[in-house]
Amino acid sequence: MTSQNTRRFDTVRPGETLPALPIPITVALIASGAIATRDYFPGHHDKDAALALGSPHVFMNILTTSGLAQRYVEEWAGPAAVFKDLKIKLGAPNYPGDTMSFTGEVTHTDAASRTVVVSLKGRNSMGNHVTGTATLVLP
Amino acid sequence: MAEQDWMSEVRGMVGREYGRVYAWDQVNEPMIRQWCEVMGVSNPLYTDAAYAATTEHGGIVAPPAMLQAWCLEGLHMNNYPPGSTTENPYEVLKLMEGQGYASVVAVNSDLSFERYVKPGERLYYTTRLDAVGEQKTTALGTGFFVTLVMSFFSEKPMGDEKVGSLLFRVFKFRPANLANPVKPVEEGNAAAALPKYKRPRPGISDDTRFFWEGVDAGQLRIQRCKGCGSLRHPPGPVCSSCHSFEWDYVEAAGTGQLYSFVVMHYPEVPPFDYPNPVGLIELDEGVRLIAGLVGVKRDEIRIGQRVKVEFQTFDDGLTLPMFRPLEP
Numbered sequence: 337m338t339s340q341n342t343r344r345f346d347t348v349r350p351g352e353t354l355p356a357l358p359i360p361i362t363v364a365l366i367a368s369g370a371i372a373t374r375d376y377f378p379g380h381h382d383k384d385a386a387l388a389l390g391s392p393h394v395f396m397n398i399l400t401t402s403g404l405a406q407r408y409v410e411e412w413a414g415p416a417a418v419f420k421d422l423k424i425k426l427g428a429p430n431y432p433g434d435t436m437s438f439t440g441e442v443t444h445t446d447a448a449s450r451t452v453v454v455s456l457k458g459r460n461s462m463g464n465h466v467t468g469t470a471t472l473v474l475p
Numbered sequence: 476m477a478e479q480d481w482m483s484e485v486r487g488m489v490g491r492e493y494g495r496v497y498a499w500d501q502v503n504e505p506m507i508r509q510w511c512e513v514m515g516v517s518n519p520l521y522t523d524a525a526y527a528a529t530t531e532h533g534g535i536v537a538p539p540a541m542l543q544a545w546c547l548e549g550l551h552m553n554n555y556p557p558g559s560t561t562e563n564p565y566e567v568l569k570l571m572e573g574q575g576y577a578s579v580v581a582v583n584s585d586l587s588f589e590r591y592v593k594p595g596e597r598l599y600y601t602t603r604l605d606a607v608g609e610q611k612t613t614a615l616g617t618g619f620f621v622t623l624v625m626s627f628f629s630e631k632p633m634g635d636e637k638v639g640s641l642l643f644r645v646f647k648f649r650p651a652n653l654a655n656p657v658k659p660v661e662e663g664n665a666a667a668a669l670p671k672y673k674r675p676r677p678g679i680s681d682d683t684r685f686f687w688e689g690v691d692a693g694q695l696r697i698q699r700c701k702g703c704g705s706l707r708h709p710p711g712p713v714c715s716s717c718h719s720f721e722w723d724y725v726e727a728a729g730t731g732q733l734y735s736f737v738v739m740h741y742p743e744v745p746p747f748d749y750p751n752p753v754g755l756i757e758l759d760e761g762v763r764l765i766a767g768l769v770g771v772k773r774d775e776i777r778i779g780q781r782v783k784v785e786f787q788t789f790d791d792g793l794t795l796p797m798f799r800p801l802e803p
Binding site: 359365368369372373374375376389390397398399400401402403404405406407410411415416418419420421422423424425426428461462463464 | 506509510512513514515516517518519520526530531538539540541543544545547548549550578580581582583584585586587588591642650671672743744745
């Protein structure tokens with residue numbers, strides 16, 4: 337649940353860690369995430385197609401990963417934060433039955449622009465599914 | 476076509492710009508709400524008009540991470556809305572497919588936002604083929620990293636407005652593992668199909684067996700020369716002081732000090748936790764050994780600090796000696 341309490345720039349320091357967020361990876365999340373992002377690539381909703389591609393099951397698309405990364409950062413930052421960028425890199429795939437746990441840390445703050453940079457990782461049983469950064473303007 | 480020929484054709488395409496690809500739908504509240512539902516996003520800025528009206532945006536906006544989704548073609552591949560370019564911004568990938576690089580995975584998505592977009596706006600993007608890397612071999616297979624930069628615009632009567640951009644990098648490759656097709660998984664048992672990443676097991680020889688049997692028994696054993704009595708680690712067949720082949724072992728107290736250390740950051744290899752501190756420990760008996768450090772933060776590690784062994788068991792009964800700092 338997003339806190340209605342908005343994080344204010346003046347209270348944020350580099351090194352502050354974000355609360356961890358575990359996300360169970362399910363067929364429903366992978367398939368509905370792909371469709372909600374208009375990505376109909378068969379490997380994201382059709383297990384037979386995924387097997388033919390050499391994967392053990394359907395795998396999460398990058399647009400869903402972006403969406404979950406946005407959620408993770410804004411659950412910490414609150415609804416008044418404004419994203420300037422969201423940059424992610426994929427590693428190990430997210431397959432059903434796994435759990436991806438987000439962790440994050442404030443790595444940089446800039447008082448003149450009231451921006452903070454958050455670095456994040458989403459780790460599953462095979463390693464990091466995603467690593468990335470988000471730049472936010474805070475009130 | 477010889478390999479050089481098709482690659483020079485690919486190289487010649489780098490820098491090429493491609494025309495507009497429109498969104499099928501205007502930015503709209505139902506698609507925003509469904510996206511938020513699926514992602515678990517509960518920020519009221521995207522779904523609660525009364526709240527959104529009180530913000531600097533003045534009303535509901537689309538989640539920024541949705542930017543690319545608005546302009547995807549949907550169920551039917553290469554079926555773009557009227558007004559879209561007839562060029563194919565992904566033609567370089569098709570060319571690679573023709574050379575046997577059949578598979579593709581997305582690797583990077585770097586979104587930047589000029590501003591948030593609102594319901595009613597009609598978006599389009601233009602594309603530039605930014606880069607094609609040298610041929611690389613990864614765990615997935617052999618292929619090329621291809622980078623596209625897309626600029627997103629909102630159509631406006633008084634001149635279109637740039638709203639954001641996306642650096643999108645994919646790996647276009649020949650799969651490495653199609654010769655060993657994966658087994659289908661049982662319904663409801665998907666987790667069993669996931670590869671299990673375990674710590675590498677030590678290679679155990681006649682020279683080192685006593686050490687690992689000691690670890691399994693909760694003892695830290697150090698090899699001792701029967702000829703001159705000197706201790707040595709790592710274990711070996713012959714004494715470097717007196718050249719005797721005769722040896723036994725003593726049980727170390729398990730305490731010592733940190734002689735040196737390294738903190739592993741990159742690459743992050745499962746199943747280890749990162750940052751991963753590894754110490755060179757000088758035992759009170761005088762020999763040094765390498766082991767993982769536990770219970771210490773990276774910036775609190777000090778050379779010379781007192782440490783004590785503890786035995787931790789991982790995976791399928793692999794026990795390893797780890798060292799934890801003692802309170803000062």
